[in-house]
Amino acid sequence: MHDLVIIGGGAAGQAAAMYARGKELDFLLIADRLGGRVERPAPADRDYLVGNILVHYDGPDADDEENLLIGSSVVHRFARQLRDQRDYILQDRARAVRRDGDGFVVDTERSGPVAACAVIVATGATPRRHPHLNGNAALLTELGHGTTQHRSTLTGKHVAIVGETAQALHSAAEFAASALQVYLLLPGAGAADRSEVALLRQRPNIAVLPGYQVVDVVTERARRVLVIRRGDEVSRLVVDAAFADLGYEPASGLLHGLGVTGAGGFVRVDRDHATSVPGLFAAGDVTMPAGEQVLTAIGDGARAARSAHFYLLTRPVQPVMR
Ligand SMILES: Cc1cc2nc3c(=O)[nH]c(=O)nc-3n(C[C@H](O)[C@H](O)[C@H](O)COP(=O)(O)OP(=O)(O)OC[C@H]3O[C@@H](n4cnc5c(N)ncnc54)[C@H](O)[C@@H]3O)c2cc1C
Numbered sequence: 001m002h003d004l005v006i007i008g009g010g011a012a013g014q015a016a017a018m019y020a021r022g023k024e025l026d027f028l029l030i031a032d033r034l035g036g037r038v039e040r041p042a043p044a045d046r047d048y049l050v051g052n053i054l055v056h057y058d059g060p061d062a063d064d065e066e067n068l069l070i071g072s073s074v075v076h077r078f079a080r081q082l083r084d085q086r087d088y089i090l091q092d093r094a095r096a097v098r099r100d101g102d103g104f105v106v107d108t109e110r111s112g113p114v115a116a117c118a119v120i121v122a123t124g125a126t127p128r129r130h131p132h133l134n135g136n137a138a139l140l141t142e143l144g145h146g147t148t149q150h151r152s153t154l155t156g157k158h159v160a161i162v163g164e165t166a167q168a169l170h171s172a173a174e175f176a177a178s179a180l181q182v183y184l185l186l187p188g189a190g191a192a193d194r195s196e197v198a199l200l201r202q203r204p205n206i207a208v209l210p211g212y213q214v215v216d217v218v219t220e221r222a223r224r225v226l227v228i229r230r231g232d233e234v235s236r237l238v239v240d241a242a243f244a245d246l247g248y249e250p251a252s253g254l255l256h257g258l259g260v261t262g263a264g265g266f267v268r269v270d271r272d273h274a275t276s277v278p279g280l281f282a283a284g285d286v287t288m289p290a291g292e293q294v295l296t297a298i299g300d301g302a303r304a305a306r307s308a309h310f311y312l313l314t315r316p317v318q319p320v321m322r
Contacts, residue, residue, distance in 0.1 A: 001115040008122035010036020012284025014078040015301030071294035118279040125248035125285040139217040143245035147171040157240035164191035168245040273304035
């Protein structure tokens with residue numbers, strides 16, 4: 001039995017692993033690959049093994065460094081440090097986390113059950129794709145937290161944002177600071193009544209379009225054309241860039257039956273990243289309905305590991321130090 005199992009090899013999972021390693025805990029990181037969202041596809045000649053895990057990208061080229069997500073170089077550095085710690089890493093996917101006495105069993109896809117006194121779940125979340133657009137959905141750029149990077153290239157231009165998440169509304173305000181015109185499409189009923197939307201309407205260069213669905217997106221002369229519909233009314237919106245933020249789908253299915261997820265399936269945690277089940281912690285995007293950032297995921301992972309460490313130290317049976 002391990003003292004701690006960490007599930008997920010993204011920013012949060014790796015930060016938790018680095019903390020656990022620093023505290024000389026007996027831990028195992030279960031991950032299909034290291035890097036999570038930070039990792040990008042790389043040429044085959046850049047593949048290497050971390051433990052048994054094939055990592056597809058070994059850090060940035062020098063001239064790429066400036067263009068990376070803030071915090072990603074830290075995550076790459078974690079991966080390089082974990083590479084030398086083969087005993088700590090299991091390349092697999094976790095299917096389910098179950099209670100077993102006062103500990104846990106993590107069922108994996110290929111390696112059978114793994115027992116642990118404490119578990120940190122850091123499995124991330126995936127942006128929801130637009131339901132109607134099929135192949136053309138890629139023409140709506142996923143907004144994520146990339147507003148600031150996109151904003152400078154869209155000064156004086158026309159921008160469309162589809163979605164009513166906190167991130168979508170925040171981005172409308174941020175783009176409006178430098179774009180000529182921002183169109184905010186709110187597909188859902190009721191979003192238009194929110195107080196944040198009332199504040200956005202006061203900005204002279206934000207047009208709020210409530211109740212509109214995007215039914216198609218095409219590119220014409222390097223501009224995006226959105227075909228939008230409200231009831232029987234169909235019209236075209238021509239912009240320089242179009243973004244969507246329809247929220248996130250957390251990878252929390254493996255916690256089914258433990259009663260630790262809340263609205264939208266996100267894992268509910270307290271400020272110490274503890275769930276309501278003693279010994280079970282969660283960190284990063286799997287806990288964040290609004291999505292978060294690489295830097296905050298790193299902090300979350302470290303805090304969750306700190307809490308798990310304290311939990312282990314205050315159990316009747318003391319942890320095994322490596
Ligand atoms: C479109 C987009 C743009 C973004 N832009 C920025 C930005 O500009 N700046 C910024 O700071 N942040 C940005 N973010 C957010 C940032 O990428 C995330 O907040 C951060 O990577 C979250 O880290 P994480 O470890 O919680 O999750 P992830 O990075 O998603 O890692 C989770 C890992 O767990 C693995 N996993 C899932 N389920 C299992 C399982 N059952 N068993 C084993 N492994 C599993 C996944 O494969 C994945 O590798 C963006 C996000 C999106 C979607």
